[in-house]
Amino acid sequence: MxxxxxxxxxxxxxxxxxxxxxxxxxxxxxxxxxxxxxxxxxxxxxxxxxxxxxxxxxxxxxxxxxxxxxxxxxxxxxxxxxxxxxxxxxxxxxxxxxxxxxxxxxxxxxxxxxxxxxxxxxxxxxxxxxxxxxxxxxxxxxxxxxxxxxxxxxxxxxxxxxxxxxxxxxxxxxxxxxxxxxxxxxxxxxxxxxxxxxxxxxxxxxxxxxxxxxxxxxxxxxxxxxxxxxxxxxxxxxxxxxxxxxxxxxxxxxxxxxxxxxxxxxxxxxxxxxxxxxxxxxxxxxxxxxxxxxxxxxxxxxxxxxxxxxxxxxxxxxxxxxxxxxxxxxxxxxxxxxxxxxxxxxxxLSRSNVFRILKEEIYLQELESSIKAAKTVEESWKIVQSACGEMCFASVRMFIAGASYEAIFESNSTNPYWKMNLVVGRSGYLVLTRGEEGRPHRLMGSVLFILQDSLRNKSYAAPKPIESSSTGTVYFTGGTRYPTEPVAAPTLTVQ
Incomplete structure (x- = not known):
């Protein structure tokens, strides 16, 4: 000591x-x-x-x-x-x-x-x-x-x-x-x-x-x-x-x-x-x-x-x-x-959040697979329409392969809070609008990236015009109209 x-x-x-x-x-x-x-x-x-x-x-x-x-x-x-x-x-x-x-x-x-x-x-x-x-x-x-x-x-x-x-x-x-x-x-x-x-x-x-x-x-x-x-x-x-x-x-x-x-x-x-x-x-x-x-x-x-x-x-x-x-x-x-x-x-890392992230990842992968599997413009549009509805957009317009499509999800879409153009290929693009009270979804950026990336590399034949009028909230311009049909695309509950 x-x-x-x-x-x-x-x-x-x-x-x-x-x-x-x-x-x-x-x-x-x-x-x-x-x-x-x-x-x-x-x-x-x-x-x-x-x-x-x-x-x-x-x-x-x-x-x-x-x-x-x-x-x-x-x-x-x-x-x-x-x-x-x-x-x-x-x-x-x-x-x-x-x-x-x-x-x-x-x-x-x-x-x-x-x-x-x-x-x-x-x-x-x-x-x-x-x-x-x-x-x-x-x-x-x-x-x-x-x-x-x-x-x-x-x-x-x-x-x-x-x-x-x-x-x-x-x-x-x-x-x-x-x-x-x-x-x-x-x-x-x-x-x-x-x-x-x-x-x-x-x-x-x-x-x-x-x-x-x-x-x-x-x-x-x-x-x-x-x-x-x-x-x-x-x-x-x-x-x-x-x-x-x-x-x-x-x-x-x-x-x-x-x-x-x-x-x-x-x-x-x-x-x-x-x-x-x-x-x-x-x-x-x-x-x-x-x-x-x-x-x-x-x-x-x-x-x-x-x-x-x-x-x-x-x-x-x-x-x-x-x-x-x-x-x-x-x-x-x-x-x-x-x-x-x-x-x-x-x-x-919480249990509820892990399951939510897993669910969202499944949705994104299914979305990407479904767009890649679409063979016609109409099939691709149905998927785009469904995805934009899930993301709470006020409206969406798609111009691709010589055809124009539009879907309106909110009544005030004519006076949007903001508007965005998304290029999807050499001559195609999406026009997206959101209302002031629109609830943004956490996957919005990922969904838009998948839509842009998947549609960019697809080639379509010119769609055949149909004389019957459209129904619901889907309208078409450019002299051609297509009827609204059930959307066969993945769904995700907005949280």
């Missing part, structure tokens, strides 16, 4: 001293993050190399402990060898982030560096544990690599608000440290204590208004280290359930990753392209100032830390109710943020 306190204090002091030195040095060389009018709204250029003092302080504190600690107290620490072997992997992550901060890397280049570091860390022993499953390495190795890459990018993505990424990392590190002390895992405690001291000191300069940013060299490194700590933390359980507590501790950044990827996929946007839809942006959109938003998300991290510790010490018997309660809180929080994509997905 004395070694844990000592290494925490040393790391805190080193970071408190080195951070302003690094800040002023990089400010002098103009290696800064400049504001823009898109996603960076800080007032003046700010250095973004906060990872340098954190890594220097962490390595310095750990090195001093190994040099001056008594041999019988610190050399045989549990998992210490593992953490020392992970330093090369952590170094790869740090260098990748630092190069990106200075020269700007492409997303694929950053991902390559992260993947190399993750594979190296897993090969050195940082992996999930599934002792109860034979040949579990075929499962745990890829899952561990994905976990490390996910944690690395998760902390990086939430680094969009002064003090947020470092504060969230602080809570996750504190949670891991408390779990390590409670389970007697001295090695894990020794590894996390200096990071806790570094983040606490760094917040002195990073909280709103920040004078230095973490940068990718800081956020990527912190996320990677927390991912490694989580894998070691989970090994005490020996099953996949051991990941429940670390997952809860990192809920906020990991949830932001899931939401970001999900939102961009739903909108068909590039996954690696930034936007203003992250969790901290949504909290700001609720009307909170930046420092208040950061404090709110600190509170969320504190609640997540409480559940993580509860899950870690509760045992299998109570783990289920804890996970369910935690998931309910997450769902409430997501709904409170007001994501349009989430509400749209929820409505779309």
């Amino acid at each position: 004395n070694a844990v306190i000592l290494i925490f204090v040393v790391a805190f002091a080193l970071c408190l001293v080195t951070t302003p030195i690094c800040r002023d040095l990089f400010l002098y060389f103009n290696i800064v993050d400049s504001p823009d009018k898109d996603r960076k709204f800080h007032i003046k250029p700010i250095p973004r190399i906060g990872g340098i003092p954190i890594v220097l302080s962490y390595a310095g504190a750990l090195g001093l402990l190994l040099i001056f600690a008594p041999r019988n107290a610190a050399i045989s620490i549990q998992h210490l060898t593992l953490f020392l072997s992970l330093l090369p992997a952590t170094g790869i992550i740090f260098i990748t982030g630092l190069v990106d901060d200075i020269f700007t890397l492409k997303p694929k280049q950053k991902l390559l560096g992260q993947s190399v570091a993750a594979v190296l860390a897993v090969s050195l022993g940082a992996r999930m544990s599934m002792d109860n499953i034979p040949h579990s390495s075929f499962i745990t190795i890829p899952l561990s690599i994905v976990w490390l890459i996910g944690c690395t990018n998760a902390v990086n993505l939430i680094d969009g608000l002064d003090g947020l990424a470092s504060g969230v990392g602080l809570f996750a590190t504190l949670t891991t440290l408390l779990a390590a002390l409670a389970t007697g895992n001295t090695g894990l405690a020794i590894a996390t204590a200096p990071l806790l001291g570094c983040l606490l000191a760094f917040l002195r300069y990073n909280f709103s208004p920040a004078s230095i940013f973490l940068g990718d060299c800081g956020s990527l490194t912190i996320g990677f280290m927390l991912g490694c700590f989580s894998l070691v933390w989970s090994q005490h359980n020996g099953t996949m359930l051991g990941m429940a507590a670390p997952l809860m501790a990192l809920t906020l950044p990991l949830l932001d990753v899931v939401l970001s990827v999900g939102r961009r996929l739903l909108r068909s946007r590039p996954i690696f392209k930034g936007d203003r839809g992250h969790i901290h942006h949504m909290v700001l959109a609720l009307g909170h100032k930046p420092h208040v938003a950061a404090l709110i998300l600190y509170g969320v991290s504190a609640v997540a830390a409480f559940f993580a510790l509860l899950a870690s010490f509760s045992g299998i018997r109570f783990l289920g109710p804890i996970i369910i309660s935690f998931c309910i809180l997450i769902w409430i929080g997501i709904n409170r943020l007001g994501y349009v994509e989430v509400s749209a997905a929820r409505r779309t």
Whole structure:
């Protein structure tokens, strides 16, 4: 315990001293993050190399402990060898982030560096544990690599608000440290204590208004280290359930990753392209100032830390109710943020909506098939007339193959609210009108596209004129008339 306190204090002091030195040095060389009018709204250029003092302080504190600690107290620490072997992997992550901060890397280049570091860390022993499953390495190795890459990018993505990424990392590190002390895992405690001291000191300069940013060299490194700590933390359980507590501790950044990827996929946007839809942006959109938003998300991290510790010490018997309660809180929080994509997905995937979408898709496919199967102008007109009636148009006129057809569905169609001409081939077209009180149908655009596309490629023989007068609401011009007959076309109830 004395070694844990000592290494925490040393790391805190080193970071408190080195951070302003690094800040002023990089400010002098103009290696800064400049504001823009898109996603960076800080007032003046700010250095973004906060990872340098954190890594220097962490390595310095750990090195001093190994040099001056008594041999019988610190050399045989549990998992210490593992953490020392992970330093090369952590170094790869740090260098990748630092190069990106200075020269700007492409997303694929950053991902390559992260993947190399993750594979190296897993090969050195940082992996999930599934002792109860034979040949579990075929499962745990890829899952561990994905976990490390996910944690690395998760902390990086939430680094969009002064003090947020470092504060969230602080809570996750504190949670891991408390779990390590409670389970007697001295090695894990020794590894996390200096990071806790570094983040606490760094917040002195990073909280709103920040004078230095973490940068990718800081956020990527912190996320990677927390991912490694989580894998070691989970090994005490020996099953996949051991990941429940670390997952809860990192809920906020990991949830932001899931939401970001999900939102961009739903909108068909590039996954690696930034936007203003992250969790901290949504909290700001609720009307909170930046420092208040950061404090709110600190509170969320504190609640997540409480559940993580509860899950870690509760045992299998109570783990289920804890996970369910935690998931309910997450769902409430997501709904409170007001994501349009989430509400749209929820409505779309509802049982009633799924059946409605299925019904509409069947209708559209039947409509397209029936037009393609029509052999005469009259058959095509019947289908067009039926479809336009379903879509609540006031009237429709069709000019095609030398014939003119018209159907009136509303009495006030002579004074329409709007009118549209739709070309259907070289010399054919539809004239559609809608009344002011006409109820638009959600499939209108799809129906019109199918009508235009299907009629465009059809060829008809000239229709034969019929002398008998038309009946109902269908009228024909151009010297030819055709009688109204029952429409053999698919139907859809307007909802």
